Amino acid sequence: xxxxxxxxxxxxxxxxxxxxxxxxxxxxxxxxxxxxxxxxxxxxxxxxxxxxxxxxxxxxxxxxxxxxxxxxxxxxxxxxxxxxxxxxxxxxxxxxxxxxxxxxx
Amino acid sequence: xxxxxxxxxxxxxxxxxxxxxxxxxxxxxxxxxxxxxxxxxxxxxxxxxxxxxxxxxxxxxxxxxxxxxxxxxxxxxxxxxxxxxxxxxxxxxxxxxxxxxxxxxxxxxxxxxxxxxxxxxxxxxxxxxxxxxxxxxxxxxxxxxxxxxxxxxxxxxxxxxxxxxxxxxxxxxxxxxxxxxxxxxxxxxxxxxxxxxxxxxxxxxxxxxxxxxxxxxxxxxxxxxxxxxxxxxxxxxxxxxxxxxxxxxxxxxxxxxxxxxxxx
Numbered sequence: 001x002x003x004x005x006x007x008x009x010x011x012x013x014x015x016x017x018x019x020x021x022x023x024x025x026x027x028x029x030x031x032x033x034x035x036x037x038x039x040x041x042x043x044x045x046x047x048x049x050x051x052x053x054x055x056x057x058x059x060x061x062x063x064x065x066x067x068x069x070x071x072x073x074x075x076x077x078x079x080x081x082x083x084x085x086x087x088x089x090x091x092x093x094x095x096x097x098x099x100x101x102x103x104x105x
Numbered sequence: 106x107x108x109x110x111x112x113x114x115x116x117x118x119x120x121x122x123x124x125x126x127x128x129x130x131x132x133x134x135x136x137x138x139x140x141x142x143x144x145x146x147x148x149x150x151x152x153x154x155x156x157x158x159x160x161x162x163x164x165x166x167x168x169x170x171x172x173x174x175x176x177x178x179x180x181x182x183x184x185x186x187x188x189x190x191x192x193x194x195x196x197x198x199x200x201x202x203x204x205x206x207x208x209x210x211x212x213x214x215x216x217x218x219x220x221x222x223x224x225x226x227x228x229x230x231x232x233x234x235x236x237x238x239x240x241x242x243x244x245x246x247x248x249x250x251x252x253x254x255x256x257x258x259x260x261x262x263x264x265x266x267x268x269x270x271x272x273x274x275x276x277x278x279x280x281x282x283x284x285x286x287x288x289x290x291x292x293x294x295x296x297x298x299x300x301x302x303x304x305x306x307x308x309x310x311x312x313x314x315x316x317x318x319x320x321x322x323x324x325x326x327x328x329x330x331x332x333x334x335x336x337x338x339x340x341x342x343x344x345x346x347x348x349x350x351x352x353x354x355x356x357x358x359x360x361x362x363x364x365x366x367x368x369x
Contacts, residue, residue, distance in 0.1 A: 034268065041272040044279035051286035058290050061297040068304040075311050082311075082318040089321035096328045103335050 039045060224232070349357050 038268055038272050038275070042274075042276035042279065044275045047279045047283040048286075051283040051290075054287055054290040055293075058293045058297075061294055065297045065300045068300050072300075072304050072307050075307050079307075079311050079314055082314045085318045086314075086321055089318070089324045092324050092328050093321075096324070096331055099328075099331060099335060103338065 223229075345358075352358075
């Protein structure tokens, strides 16, 4: 007989529980809409996404810059070598000038 | 679950008359129960009707079975099983009523007036509970009107102020941030263009450098050839002098002078 009384008693609070749940649901929906309004009202999301997208678009340029810089480093080394060559050649030039004057005597 | 929810030991309840009257939410003082039948086997319809008992969700429902006040469902079931099952419900009710009457005439129990006015401590505690209303007042009763709306209780103005301030705060934080990020992006672009320009300049300079270096490297060859030339010249001069010395006096040439027009 417990089953009979318990089944009748189980349906006792069902309606009030449902109503309570509805109230809670309404409150929750209100709070969430309030939060969404706060977020959308200040256009923080849009501003920040725009700025982030701008920076993301500069990624390609940053890669190019890095590549150029590396090449420039190599070129600087080459230029250093060439400068040494030129310096030695310049010294030779002076020696040659002296030799020529010696020969002319 | 039902047996754990009462602090009163079970044997007490069987000894005295049940102190709590079912069906009332607010405890009242104990009326003298003179003519109340305490015979547990007396049939009666005082099984808990609009009960507040339950099984799993609602507590105390097993009391209806294990510790009944009126008819135990088990014993009534047994009685029903023993009686003729073909009897109609009305006949059965009349029979039980007659049985109750006869039983009552035989067994009348008179209880004394309560001597001490002090109620049971459980009843005292129950009386001390303040009256409260359920969460949803709509369940109290139909004339209890709608649930009072939130608007009558809460003032909306502070909420509006708080939320607008929060919104403004978010906006105020976001604007400088976005401005900084955008300026960063533009500076990166500028840096990129600058770097590409410098790179092209460097490439040009390096090419010019290479050309100059290659040209000046020819100086090496020139110097080599010049030194060879020099040595050859010295050699020939010496040879000329020797040859001149070898020749007889009358055929000697002039001593060699480095002129533009050489004598042969």
